[in-house]
Amino acid sequence: MTRLTVPKTYKLYIGGKFPRSESGRTYEVATKKGVFLANASLASRKDARDAVVAARAAVSGWSGATGYNRGQVLYRIAELLEGRREQFIDELMATEALSKPAATTQVDTAIDAWVWYAGWADKYVQVAGNGNPVSGPYFNLSTPEPSGVIAIVAPQDSSSLLGLVSVIAPALVSGNTVVVIAHQGAPLSAISLSEVLATSDVPGGVVNILTGSPAEIAPWLASHADVNGIDLAGAEQLEWVDLQIAAADTLKRVSGPVVGVPAPSVERIVQWTETKTVWHTKSLI
Amino acid sequence: MTENNKALTTKAPSFLDYAPAPESTSILHLKKHYGLFIDGEFVDGRGDAFTTISPATEKEIASISNANNADVDVAVAAARKAYDRTWSKLSGADRGKYLFRIARLVQERARELAVAESLDNGKPIKESRDVDVPLVAAWFFYYAGWADKLDYAGLGPNPQSLGVAAQVIPWNFPLLMLAWKIAPALAAGNTVVIKPAETTPLSAMIFAEILQQADLPKGVVNIVTGAGETGSALVNHPDVNKVAFTGSTGVGRAIAKSIAGSGKKVTLELGGKNANIVFDDAPMDQAIEGIVNGIFFNQGHVCCAGSRLLVQENVHDEVVDRLKARLSTLRMGDPLDKNTDIGAINSKAQLDRIRELSNVGEAEGAERWTAGCAIPENGFWFAPTIFTNVSTSSRIAREEVFGPVLSVLTFRTPAEAIAKANNTPYGLSAGIWSEKGSRVLAVADKLRAGVIWANTFNRFDPASPFGGYKESGYGREGGRHGLAAYLESAGWAAPAVTKGSKK
Numbered sequence: 001m002t003r004l005t006v007p008k009t010y011k012l013y014i015g016g017k018f019p020r021s022e023s024g025r026t027y028e029v030a031t032k033k034g035v036f037l038a039n040a041s042l043a044s045r046k047d048a049r050d051a052v053v054a055a056r057a058a059v060s061g062w063s064g065a066t067g068y069n070r071g072q073v074l075y076r077i078a079e080l081l082e083g084r085r086e087q088f089i090d091e092l093m094a095t096e097a098l099s100k101p102a103a104t105t106q107v108d109t110a111i112d113a114w115v116w117y118a119g120w121a122d123k124y125v126q127v128a129g130n131g132n133p134v135s136g137p138y139f140n141l142s143t144p145e146p147s148g149v150i151a152i153v154a155p156q157d158s159s160s161l162l163g164l165v166s167v168i169a170p171a172l173v174s175g176n177t178v179v180v181i182a183h184q185g186a187p188l189s190a191i192s193l194s195e196v197l198a199t200s201d202v203p204g205g206v207v208n209i210l211t212g213s214p215a216e217i218a219p220w221l222a223s224h225a226d227v228n229g230i231d232l233a234g235a236e237q238l239e240w241v242d243l244q245i246a247a248a249d250t251l252k253r254v255s256g257p258v259v260g261v262p263a264p265s266v267e268r269i270v271q272w273t274e275t276k277t278v279w280h281t282k283s284l285i
Numbered sequence: 286m287t288e289n290n291k292a293l294t295t296k297a298p299s300f301l302d303y304a305p306a307p308e309s310t311s312i313l314h315l316k317k318h319y320g321l322f323i324d325g326e327f328v329d330g331r332g333d334a335f336t337t338i339s340p341a342t343e344k345e346i347a348s349i350s351n352a353n354n355a356d357v358d359v360a361v362a363a364a365r366k367a368y369d370r371t372w373s374k375l376s377g378a379d380r381g382k383y384l385f386r387i388a389r390l391v392q393e394r395a396r397e398l399a400v401a402e403s404l405d406n407g408k409p410i411k412e413s414r415d416v417d418v419p420l421v422a423a424w425f426f427y428y429a430g431w432a433d434k435l436d437y438a439g440l441g442p443n444p445q446s447l448g449v450a451a452q453v454i455p456w457n458f459p460l461l462m463l464a465w466k467i468a469p470a471l472a473a474g475n476t477v478v479i480k481p482a483e484t485t486p487l488s489a490m491i492f493a494e495i496l497q498q499a500d501l502p503k504g505v506v507n508i509v510t511g512a513g514e515t516g517s518a519l520v521n522h523p524d525v526n527k528v529a530f531t532g533s534t535g536v537g538r539a540i541a542k543s544i545a546g547s548g549k550k551v552t553l554e555l556g557g558k559n560a561n562i563v564f565d566d567a568p569m570d571q572a573i574e575g576i577v578n579g580i581f582f583n584q585g586h587v588c589c590a591g592s593r594l595l596v597q598e599n600v601h602d603e604v605v606d607r608l609k610a611r612l613s614t615l616r617m618g619d620p621l622d623k624n625t626d627i628g629a630i631n632s633k634a635q636l637d638r639i640r641e642l643s644n645v646g647e648a649e650g651a652e653r654w655t656a657g658c659a660i661p662e663n664g665f666w667f668a669p670t671i672f673t674n675v676s677t678s679s680r681i682a683r684e685e686v687f688g689p690v691l692s693v694l695t696f697r698t699p700a701e702a703i704a705k706a707n708n709t710p711y712g713l714s715a716g717i718w719s720e721k722g723s724r725v726l727a728v729a730d731k732l733r734a735g736v737i738w739a740n741t742f743n744r745f746d747p748a749s750p751f752g753g754y755k756e757s758g759y760g761r762e763g764g765r766h767g768l769a770a771y772l773e774s775a776g777w778a779a780p781a782v783t784k785g786s787k788k
Contacts, residue, residue: 127439132764134746135423142750142766228755241546248541250710251534251553251756267774274712274754275761278729280722280739281571 013194015054016204058205063175067122325503367504377433384429407629446474552760557713561591712754
């Protein structure tokens with residue numbers, strides 16, 4: 001006798017909690033061959049706004065943590081992801097019709113990306129900042145700091161898990177919080193990742209994951225006055241120029257569409273930072 | 286001049302009344318008309334020429350060519366040709382040598398440049414002579430040295446120049462902003478087309494002569510004069526690769542929109558409503574001088590001016606009294622007079638805006654005090670003004686006045702000071718006055734601003750990055766970071782899509 005399975009309900013991830021969409025809407029996620037897998041939440045404008053509120057509330061705590069601490073938390077994500085490796089491999093095989101080796105490579109690469117970015121948390125400041133030899137009796141130091149709340153359209157072409165990790169991890173390194181729209185066609189691993197985040201010391205609200213239509217949600221995030229930057233990595237199929245125009249209203253930092261999955265790079269960390277330069281007088285002794 | 290009536294008093298002659306000491310203009314050999322500087326030569330613009338006047342006297346200085354779209358096309362084409370054939374092929378060492386030459390020539394003609402700047406802009410000669418022009422030379426010296434050291438700029442090995450840079454600069458520091466834009470662009474291997482503001486094109490014209498003396502290859506720097514339309518044509522030109530703008534947040538926003546999707550790299554240095562925070566343990570003598578320098582330097586025409594003074598409540602009265610006493614000693618008048626502290630407002634339009642916002646401040650219930658300076662008959666003048674009893678919601682506490690107007694607010698705890706300081710969509714600069722180093726560092730950490738001056742204000746240096754958070758714009762000028770704005774990292778792993786939407 002075969003056992004009746006217990007299918008998972010996939011919800012949103014906002015403020016460290018797993019709410020359904022306030023709109024009550026869901027959409028069907030199926031395998032490439034059309035076999036029903038699950039109903040995912042179809043996030044609405046209100047969900048996006050709630051996510052921004054949660055992300056803003058989390059900025060001071062996350063950006064105020066030491067780099068050492070943030071690095072530990074990011075590494076902890078890698079640890080937990082490693083522990084649930086098989087689950088993610090199965091999920092990717094189902095949703096993306098990948099072979100086992102291909103799914104395995106994607107999960108392993110995602111885990112390694114967390115480890116790589118974790119190591120940057122207490123180092124990027126040294127690489128991107130510097131003491132400035134100004135011509136006068138002043139102490140003068142330039143230090144990068146996080147921009148704040150970053151809205152992200154995750155890559156939509158393939159690599160649903162790796163694409164997501166490749167855009168959220170670099171934003172988190174410096175202490176930004178994020179609102180990310182997951183891969184629309186293959187959103188399940190994004191919600192499974194949020195279960196990892198929820199149990200891996202990432203404070204609630206630091207990462208907020210929305211599933212649904214990027215075309216529907218992204219414009220609200222692009223025009224939201226309390227969002228500091230928008231990563232259009234996965235927006236190639238959207239009217240992304242319009243999103244960039246909307247983002248200009250509050251002079252958000254914008255990063256354009258990317259082909260495929262962005263490779264790990266220190267530039268992706270630094271693009272979501274601001275350089276603060278502090279001058280202090282030196283007394284005459 | 287109704288705004289000055291309140292405090293206008295007839296003062297008896299005192300030791301503070303200096304005899305006039307005007308700088309001679311004989312060093313200037315101005316032409317009656319200046320054309321555009323394109324491909325190494327002065328040429329006439331196709332638009333209707335305009336006149337630049339002295340804001341202190343409203344007298345005409347020279348007529349200036351106005352570049353229309355066709356002129357902009359020619360200038361960009363010249364810059365492109367120079368980029369492809371000359372400048373991008375030159376070694377970094379040789380690019381650096383040209384920049385060193387320019388720096389030296391600026392020093393040699395420093396006095397002439399300072400006189401021209403004060404004449405055209407209205408700023409006191411002591412500022413153009415002692416701040417603007419020396420910094421201009423310093424900027425070229427600093428970036429000259431970078432030209433052959435780009436591998437060390439922190440962008441990985443062999444970073445690449447971007448191509449043609451379109452640069453639009455404001456009227457508050459005409460020559461200094463030109464240096465901030467041109468020096469890093471050229472060091473990084475780009476060529477430029479720059480547009481000075483329509484009210485202050487004069488020093489750029491003398492700078493063009495300096496470029497000829499330096500024998501800079503033709504087309505590497507092109508200067509197009511004109512107003513907003515010329516600037517718009519320039520930044521939207523399809524053949525420019527980089528846009529750099531300093532000016533108002535409104536125009537910056539419009540630029541960000543107009544070039545969306547173009548793939549042009551952008552830096553914007555925009556407005557600010559900057560907090561200058563005075564704690565009760567501040568070194569008070571220095572703080573008073575710093576507050577004055579923070580808001581009344583350059584008639585307050587400074588994007589990073591300390592226009593919102595946050596004073597700890599228990600020292601509020603002392604600070605305000607001492608400020609009033611100090612302001613009463615400032616001398617307003619002829620910008621070319623070496624004793625002048627406060628020069629002329631740059632234009633009639635700007636004076637109108639300052640008057641309007643000041644009237645709003647009064648209407649909203651703030652208390653207005655104006656230094657008793659005598660107002661010259663001609664020209665555009667606005668005496669140093671302080672508003673006390675200002676509420677955080679008042680327009681003079683939220684909007685950039687860009688004039689010699691200080692709004693004073695109070696706070697009780699460091700947390701309140703930080704909250705009030707950050708309560709603005711801008712984030713350009715901030716000041717902190719306290720003798721307690723640990724407090725200074727803790728407060729500096731929490732302020733969302735690109736430049737923090739502790740126990741000083743309005744310091745600039747080519748080695749030091751400058752730029753804003755939030756709606757004060759993006760990118761940095763100065764230092765290694767300022768160089769990055771004109772380079773593409775060769776190590777950039779993720780190629781960006783730069784064409785239109787694919788939907």
